[in-house]
Amino acid sequence: MKYVIIGGDAAGMSAAMQLLKHDLSAEITILEQGAVYSYAQCGMPYVINGVVKSVNDLVVRSVETYRNKFGMDARVHHQVKKVDTEEKLVSGRNVKTGESFCIRYDKLLTASGGSSFIPNWKGVDLQGVYSVKTLADVEAIMKKVENGIEDVTIVGGGYVGLEMAESFRLLGKRVRILIRSRQVAKTFDEEMAKLIEEEAERHGIEILYEEVLEEIIGEHFVTSVRTNKRTYETDVVLVAAGLRPNTEFLKETGIHLAKNGAIYVNEWMETNVVDVYAAGDCAMQYNRITQVDEYTPLGTHANKQGRVAGLNMAGKHRAFKGITGTSILKFMDLALGKTGLSDREAFAAGIAYLSMIVRSKTHASYYPNARSLTVKLTFRREDGLLLGGQVIGKAGVDKRIDVLSTALFNEMTVEELEDLDLSYAPPFNSTWDPIQSAARKAVAKLEDK
Missing domain, CATH: 3.50.50.60 (FAD/NAD(P)-binding domain)
Structure with missing residues (x-):
């Protein structure tokens, strides 16, 4: 089986490793426009400020590793210009040499990622x-x-x-x-x-x-x-004005694209064209809460979608279960966590909602170094179904936002969130976790509505 993958980063190489594992006769060709494979884009700000010592620390595996250890035809500087889905051909040029290429595939994965959106301002080409x-x-x-x-x-x-x-x-x-x-x-x-x-x-x-x-x-x-x-x-x-999918080369293929150019896929990561798959920052993601496809390009989604695409291309049946929109960010001394829908997003989705904010502590107030933690829950007005959560503080944000994401994935109500058996000891938590304190008040608000 001849597999061609467009893109050599998170989604593409997650898929390639599954193909290597599950199809022992696989011929795998990867076409990467840049010079580097498998690097951690989310770590780049921390190289700039010196927290991460070197750009090289962000590279997970080198191109040579994929070639020499795994036997893949891992190419660099190969820019795809056209895909012929009827003849099953991928063509383009080497951006270094100018040489053209044309490769036949049995199954194709588009994992071409996205590019920073830069408006056409006057002076945008200046150095700096x-x-x-x-x-x-x-x-x-x-x-x-x-x-x-x-x-x-x-x-x-x-x-x-x-x-x-x-x-x-x-x-x-x-x-x-x-x-x-x-x-x-x-x-x-x-x-x-x-x-x-x-x-x-x-x-x-x-x-x-x-x-x-x-x-x-x-x-x-x-x-x-x-x-x-x-x-x-x-x-x-x-x-830092957002991301745009790299899918210009697909516009004449009949592959179903969103308005921004992202590729629509089903739960098996298949496009509407047979034997063509897509994953990562060039693809749409299914939102489990709104139950519609959206464009939320994150490294976690890219790795999961790539893995699922590779499994299905190799004949293994595995579905991508969708996203809840979970993210976390370090900003100076704060951690900023969010999952699911905000009030604004619930309103835009036409969902009747209520919300509750509590200001609590990361752990028992009598134990040293307890930090402030602000928690907001958004939940459905009719039955208390959890719709989203936002947590901001100096510590303990990651734990709470992941609990809320798990609750969203499992379609829990705020009352069920209150019933969870979460860990407690004074250095780590209060007897009532901050998200459960918010859930208790949310339940009371539902009863009073």
Whole structure:
């Protein structure tokens, strides 16, 4: 069986390893446009600020490992330009040599990932304008930092924008974040986002609301930016305006694409075209709560989808069970966790909801170093079905958000959440875990409605 995989990172290589394991006669060709396989994109901000010592620490397996140890035809600098699903051919060119290639497949996996979205501003090609998606991006930013910078402007207040704001601030740089709307981190509700804003202020990170970048100014290098309100001198512009799927080469194939270009797949990671699969940041994900497909590109999803795709391509029957939208972020001294729907998202989905916020402690208040923890639960008005949770604090966020994600996956109500048998000892928790305290108040609110 001849397998061709487009993309050599999380989804693609998770699939390749399953093919290697379950089809001993597999011929596996991977076409990677870049030069590096299997690297940890989520670790890139921590290389820039020096917490992770080297870019090389982010590489899980080298290209040579896939070639020499696993016997795969792992190619680099191979850009796919066209897929012929009738003749089962993948064609393109080597971006280094300019040489064309054309490869036949029996089964094809598109794991081509996504690219940073960079609007076509005037001055966007100046030196000093960056995104954070590849190891080459990281190396370019680090070189700029080494050459000396003082002021950084970040466009976008989502997860990447906040992570990069932290990185540059830890390096002692002046940092401003430009946000088009009135709220940072819009995946969170306003009350929770306020905690993030206060943390930014405590650490000297400037957040500018309703400021739209209109022009990047300079001759060869960035010297300033102009927004709809004023001009700011700056040395670096970091664009964190979201991700776009890399699927241009599929537009003439008849493969079903979403408006943003992401690929629709079923639970087996199959597209609507026979023998063509998709996984990772180029694909859609099924949301278990809203029960619709959405585009939520995260490394955890990419690895799971890639593994499921590889199993099914090799003839093993395994379904991708969908997502609950779980994420966590370190921002200065806070951890920011979210799973499921916020109030805003529940409203947009047309779900009648209630919500409850509690401010608690990470563990027993009499035990030293108890930290504040803010928990918000969103639940269905008619029956208390848990819809989502948000947790922000200096410690213990990861534990709580994962419990809430598990509860969402299993379609639990807030009353059932209250009944969970969670671990307790004074150094680790209170007799009532903060999420169960929130659940108790949520149950009371349901009874009073």
